[in-house]
Amino acid sequence: MKLMDGYSRPKFNIAGGMEWLCFRLDMLSSITFAFSLIFLISIQNGVIDPGVACLSVTYGLNLNTLQALVICNLCNLENKIISVERILQYTCIPSEPPLVEQSKQPDPSWPLHGKVDIRDLQVR
Template sequence: SDPARVTGSTLIAVYVALAVGCALCILTRGLLLATVAYKAATLLFHKMHLAIFRSPMSFFDSTPSGRILNRVILFFVPVAGMCIWFQQYYLPSAREMARLVGVCKGPVIQNFSETISGSTTIRSFDQQGRFKNTNLKLNDDFSRPKFHAMAAMEWLCIRIAGVAVTYGLTLNGLQAWVVWTLTNLENKIISVERIFQYSSIPTEPPLVIESNRPDDQWPSHGELEIHHLQVRYAPHMPLVLRGLTCTFEGGKKT
């Protein structure tokens, strides 16, 4: 009835259009990067190749072959320094954004699980619209840090690829891949960090305390005695039971 309401088919069409557009942009970027890298590498090596092979014999007499080959290896040193600098500049922000993505993903999963388990009640009270809007809002909250995390990763890829194109070396492409892989691994390791956080939660006392273990014949009769019981909901909260002492005799319910 509402003319401004967005239907499900419209949302699907928009997402499909965005996916196709992203795929075309990535394809275009890959083609341009490959073309520029190929042109730069061909130009640099062709120029060096002609200069070396057309140099006079005196050049080879006075220049060791290892020094000629070392011209290529020397490019690796500044490139390595630049890649390491890019990595260290990128990691602090990317690490925090990865943590934020993990925090924002929890409400999405929880809301989805609760919606599935309570679908009958939701339909009974005609609350589908409210839960749908809540789900969309949670997905938007999750997509924001996810988008920025992916944008930061693309920033790193563009910088590293630019260095590789500038020097036009296949070795730099491998180095860029190594830097990207290590950086992405450190972002993914945030999941392990979150698991360790829950692995170090304080636990309850042990199930069996040897110094306070009852006899093998316990209980010999159904009587329960409580002496000076103190209970609180959390270590930092006040006591709700302050020294309760009572006896429940056997054979009685109250």
């Protein structure tokens, strides 16, 4: 359970940070959309073509979705770049020594006559 908690803790923090960022971006885009609607309503007739005004309102409605898409793609790109960095770090780590050293192997003639005595073994 401790290992699972240790594994989940960074993912939980990243998810919380992303939710905080998405909420802030939603608020920013909603405020921007509200100001643009107030601007479109307050200007005089004939200054802006009604078709262009409707098009800008339609695009403004998709502003939240577009921002979330860009942010998610940037976060995925950042994770992929970090993965490449980690692979490069692992390739620079020197390799470990072999598991069995030749000097610590028993004599090829051991055990003689098929007998093994515990007193003959030495713990190092």
